[in-house]
Amino acid sequence: MPDSTVTTSSDAPHRLRRGIDWLIRWRYALLAVAAVLGVGAWYTGRGLTLDRSIENMFAPDDPILVPYRRLQRTFGEHEVILAMYADEQLDSSEGIERVATLAEQLRAVPGVVAVVSLVDFETTGRTAQFRDVFSGYTHNKQLNAAGVMCLIQRPGVGDVSRRETLARMRSIIRERPQGALVGEPVLIEEAFDLLERDGRRLNTWCTLLVMLTILVCFRSPVWLILPLAVVQLTLALTEATLVLSNLQLSMVSSMLGAIITVVGVASVVHITVHFLDERRAGHDRRTALSNTLEELAAPITVAILTDGAGFAALMVSEVGPVHDFGLMMAIGSLLVLPACILLTPGLMWVSDSMRRESTAPSDGLLVGRWLGQVLAWSERHVFPLAVVTIAISVAAIVG
Incomplete structure (x- = not known):
């Protein structure tokens, strides 16, 4: 059964209070x-891929693409990769057989x-001259x-992605002594692989450090649930x-x-801090949550919209x-708002x-005392701080 409607003494508009009361009443349904x-978004989002095309880094009408596309039309639309390995007996019949197998x-x-390989050139005859041409x-x-030398299809051509093609070629050449793939397509794919890896690493460490900060400041792991x-x-x-x-x-x-x-964490931390202030003031859970949402609904909404507009x-x-x-960042920033609406009341x-504590963490925390001292010091030195700030800004602008 839903909870009864909450009534507060806040000066927030009546319509906003009714909406917040509704969110609190149906908090578990919203969860x-x-x-x-x-779950549905996770399943759908598994198909998100990284665009690995160099051409898409430029505007469609960028003049720099004109000679690049002319090159493709003139010399073909295939990319060149060299699969190489060491073989001390390459000039023997066994060595040539290994080249043919590869x-x-x-x-x-x-x-x-x-x-194109050494097998395609005879030691004598008409093709012997090409043997010297392809030396190196x-x-x-x-x-x-x-x-x-391998010619492969460019991205977007055929049913197999370039990444899959290179992965299979790499698995083959690795079986050879000092085997390696070289070429522009290999460098591009490895660069994008590094970008993906760095993106995952950045996301992981960012999440861990932010959650560690929350844990230190709020002294309880339960306050990690909502931001996560x-x-x-x-x-x-x-x-x-x-x-x-x-x-x-x-x-x-x-x-x-x-x-x-x-x-997302910035928005949720504001809510958590204000909620704990309300609890510390002696309000029950329902009133504290209602007052918090009424007080912060407009500021957080405006902040999220500002982030979206900036991106x-x-x-x-x-x-x-x-x-x-x-x-993408505008979409992601704006979607923080519905996520907060659905999860905040219940979580x-x-x-x-x-x-476990009967009251919320107090302002007597070390970080709270330190921030208070910093604020008090800055209020006593407004003019010097303003001068230093302007000087640093001018120096940064001038370069």
């Missing part, structure tokens, strides 16, 4: 809705269009290293929205998770990744019921 949305294995990889590609002059839930739900909803909108992550937007973590301003950029980053209620 159920959030859970369903989170060439056949690479030719069978989906996405590989053609291969299919073999070295000392004949102790071999290479197989808000961040994860927002990330799931954002990724699902991007997938449904046929958008891909770019090299800039790999930090999406870390920034959403900061925006959306990046969409004026003609650089593809920057434009996409602005759009704040649950967190407060789980804490």
